Amino acid sequence: MIREKKHRLDREQYIGEKIVSFTLCVKERKKLFVDDIVFKTFKDILLKEAEKFNISLLLFLFMPDHCHLLVKGNNQNSDVKNCIDRFKQKSGFWLAQNKPDFKWQKDYYDHILRDNEDLKNHLLYILNNPIRERLVDSWKDYIYKGSSCFDVDKWEEFIY
Template sequence: MDKIMPKFHKKIRLDKDVYARDGAVCFITVCTEGKIPLFQNDALTRSFIDQLKTDADSNGVPVFSYCFMPDHLHLVIAPGIRKDIVRFVGEYKGRTTRLAWGFGIKGKCWQTSFHDHFLRKEEDVRASVMYVLQNPVRKGLVTEWKSYPYSGSLVYDL
């Protein structure tokens, strides 16, 4: 007779303290709900960038790089003085969803959760920043990363 095995769900988040650890740098990808290309709307995307700047500044979160692709967002960030990474991203998603409603978007803007990768000591932050900034070039949206209007850094002078 077959035994019924209990279902175990893989935990997608590391322990909470990892997201607040001093010196941690994390590469994050957040996808739009249903992979809808929200960030083809210039005014909406610029308002999301402004909100990112406001949230990062008010929470002391270093945003080493950001890149709004048509259907997802890349960030290289570290925990802030007032917010860990999970809380920062969650609150940002909530605020930007409310912003999007003002542009006529209905319902959720973002998929639940996000993908993360903590940089190891041997991984270079600047290399990760450049990887993010080069994403529009790799996807054929521009020929040179500096010409893409929806990416940048709130830490480095690029």
């Protein structure tokens, strides 16, 4: 039996007032997030899980075939990885019930920001994703984004 190489940090690395960037992909890079109902459903699941785990969603942005989540634990007991795992599980269940041709890719990518390391660069990278994909000319025009704690459309002064 071949075991997969461990690529995730120890669980305790994700607990506390950490800022973590996650990228979750749709299996086979199918275009799932191209409809308002799917976006709203996934946003609602994400907001509920973030509240349960005391997590701030600094920024979430759903591209057609993947999503970016920049999250922050709000206290020493916040578990950002568990929050994202639960979001992925619950949204995956919704997919099985409502859009069985779509599934999440098995794993996801993450990056723990250290001491607010390059928060501005992470925000810009995520916000500019729809521009790089030629979906919009300005990130402000992209509708499948949000935050649980900020008005994203007012970030222009902050990030430029």
